[in-house]
Amino acid sequence: MKLLKLFVFSSICLSGLFLSTSTAWAHGERSLEPFVRMRTVQWYDVNWSASTVAVNDELTITGKVHVAEDWPNSLPKPEAAYLGVIAPGPVFLRKERWINGEAHLNSLPLKVGRDYEFKMKLKARIPGRYHIHPSFNIIDTGNVAGPGQWVEITGNANAFTNNVETVKGEMINLETYGTANGVRWHMLWMILGIAWLVWWVRRPLFIPRYAMVNKGEEDKLVTPKDKNLAKAILVAVPVIVLSGYFVTNSQYPETIPLQASLDLIPPLPEQADLVNAKIKRATYNIPQRSMMMMVEIKNDSQKTLQIGEFTTGSVRFINSNMKIDASHTPPEYLATNGMQIEPNDLIHPGEAKVVKIMASDAVWEIEHLSSVIGDADSRFGGLLFLFDDQGNRYLSSISASLIPEYK
Amino acid sequence: MSTISVSTGFDKETATVSRIYDYLILVLAGFLYIGSYHLHFMLTVGDWDFWLDWKDRQYWPLVTPVLMIAWPAAVQSVLWTHFRLPMGATLSVVGLMLGMWITRVTAYQIWTNYPLNFVLPATMIPSALVLDAILMLSPSFLVTAIAGGASFALLFYPTNWPIFAMFHVPIEWQGGLQTIADQFGFEYLRAGMPEYLRIIERGTLRTYGQMAAPLSAFFAALLCILVYAAGWYIGKAFATVRYLKRV
Numbered sequence: 001m002k003l004l005k006l007f008v009f010s011s012i013c014l015s016g017l018f019l020s021t022s023t024a025w026a027h028g029e030r031s032l033e034p035f036v037r038m039r040t041v042q043w044y045d046v047n048w049s050a051s052t053v054a055v056n057d058e059l060t061i062t063g064k065v066h067v068a069e070d071w072p073n074s075l076p077k078p079e080a081a082y083l084g085v086i087a088p089g090p091v092f093l094r095k096e097r098w099i100n101g102e103a104h105l106n107s108l109p110l111k112v113g114r115d116y117e118f119k120m121k122l123k124a125r126i127p128g129r130y131h132i133h134p135s136f137n138i139i140d141t142g143n144v145a146g147p148g149q150w151v152e153i154t155g156n157a158n159a160f161t162n163n164v165e166t167v168k169g170e171m172i173n174l175e176t177y178g179t180a181n182g183v184r185w186h187m188l189w190m191i192l193g194i195a196w197l198v199w200w201v202r203r204p205l206f207i208p209r210y211a212m213v214n215k216g217e218e219d220k221l222v223t224p225k226d227k228n229l230a231k232a233i234l235v236a237v238p239v240i241v242l243s244g245y246f247v248t249n250s251q252y253p254e255t256i257p258l259q260a261s262l263d264l265i266p267p268l269p270e271q272a273d274l275v276n277a278k279i280k281r282a283t284y285n286i287p288q289r290s291m292m293m294m295v296e297i298k299n300d301s302q303k304t305l306q307i308g309e310f311t312t313g314s315v316r317f318i319n320s321n322m323k324i325d326a327s328h329t330p331p332e333y334l335a336t337n338g339m340q341i342e343p344n345d346l347i348h349p350g351e352a353k354v355v356k357i358m359a360s361d362a363v364w365e366i367e368h369l370s371s372v373i374g375d376a377d378s379r380f381g382g383l384l385f386l387f388d389d390q391g392n393r394y395l396s397s398i399s400a401s402l403i404p405e406y407k
Numbered sequence: 408m409s410t411i412s413v414s415t416g417f418d419k420e421t422a423t424v425s426r427i428y429d430y431l432i433l434v435l436a437g438f439l440y441i442g443s444y445h446l447h448f449m450l451t452v453g454d455w456d457f458w459l460d461w462k463d464r465q466y467w468p469l470v471t472p473v474l475m476i477a478w479p480a481a482v483q484s485v486l487w488t489h490f491r492l493p494m495g496a497t498l499s500v501v502g503l504m505l506g507m508w509i510t511r512v513t514a515y516q517i518w519t520n521y522p523l524n525f526v527l528p529a530t531m532i533p534s535a536l537v538l539d540a541i542l543m544l545s546p547s548f549l550v551t552a553i554a555g556g557a558s559f560a561l562l563f564y565p566t567n568w569p570i571f572a573m574f575h576v577p578i579e580w581q582g583g584l585q586t587i588a589d590q591f592g593f594e595y596l597r598a599g600m601p602e603y604l605r606i607i608e609r610g611t612l613r614t615y616g617q618m619a620a621p622l623s624a625f626f627a628a629l630l631c632i633l634v635y636a637a638g639w640y641i642g643k644a645f646a647t648v649r650y651l652k653r654v
Contacts, residue, residue: 084596089596090597096581098581105585137604143599172587175522176524178573200492204422206490209489213489222546226493226543233536241565242565248568259586
């Protein structure tokens, strides 16, 4: 009775524990080491075409990545990378994917120090509210997530269709194609397998058979009928298998092996090196959640420039004195008042100037970027954006060792 | 009362108790095989069986039978040596298939929304039936290892081709050539499964051009003979009654 009570009590406790858990919505996007997120692919201009779509409708994700010059020494160079989508399963389908205007069906090598522009067309499949990230899965580096946006899919999942056309012009629905055929073959073999088991299980099994084997009477345990059935199996099974094989070959005479090529897509044309930014010293103050950079900037362009933004690990620190459109960036990645620049002046053509940039916000902690000071490779990297008076943007990739300040 | 019970001299009551014991052991063994073989299968064959776009003509017919035969061999060793029951391989594989279907439907289709056709498992029941039949008819460990082990591997690809051939029909997508299976991999999002991670069509076996599948199958046959022998002896080593004072 005591045992029963204990069992009932434990069951109630366990049930309560399971019922009290909530759904996990994150994808581990903040768990990748900060030096990887800050110094491999650096995301910018990421945009989602909508925040609500209906089942069967399209969502387009566009954006750019800069492949950091200061690629971490502990990671191999990006010889194969794959633009992906991080989502809770196939709630969207990826229907098209383009890099620099070229089709991107397979993995591609990335060139360090260069930029790539991407576009993905997704088709809504399962209703719900999901956090959708673009990501670059890089061989031996991991899945580097870009910023994520909440997107709601409305409508009815049963209304979803996914038709594609084969080379021979046959239209097929990928949601159901081949399912019935596969289930039929599995059922056939399962029935035959279970029949063979029943053939033996219908007779006494373990204790009497064990006793007879020990008495040396094992020959009595396999009857001539059993042997005839086994002979029939040895003939029938290969006949069914080979018949199925040849009939299938005649049904599908034109098949090809799985494709395993690598896309070769050149990066965007290289921009003229008009702005050179070099970090003289950088510190991160842990209690204040604040990064300080002393940056020497040389303006080799013909325009007067002003620092507008520092972005790293998808987080954007924006100079509040400038009008920079950040409407397409989810608010959790924005530190609109977190950037202070001293002196916050214009940098004239040909001028070289050392400026102090403060990037302060709780987002360092929230996005787990501050833990870069605990990495074996305690360097950070990011992109510095400068703008001329006509709104043209000049990009400079920066990186440096980061000194922690504990007080 | 069956001839077996008569031969052992069991009275009616003893025979009934023995039969109840049979069913208890069968149910327990069934769950054990479903669970443990399935775990072994997921940890070793894994992605090759989970996804359509991993079932290539080179590694899939090599990896799957070689990694799968050890378990049936061990169970055959126990059931044949001590009980003269030639159903060890079929029992294992049917258990595995039940476990896989439960997982594919609940975990993959219902829970994570993948269509069933994308995660259709391969079947090895014909290979298992032939393995059991050879053991019973030979009845020799060595013959079963050579003839049965080789058949186990050689039957794998033609058994599964009727299920998966239709996914190798070509399509044109964004100006590139894909199989339907590749298209599944492209469209149905798997955050941790980039294209380069698939271990397909790599290595010098490609040198033989279009003959990769039969060559893989024959290489798998050779390895299956060896792995079968290892599995048999593992089963033999674990099938001991040394800890039981009385049976």
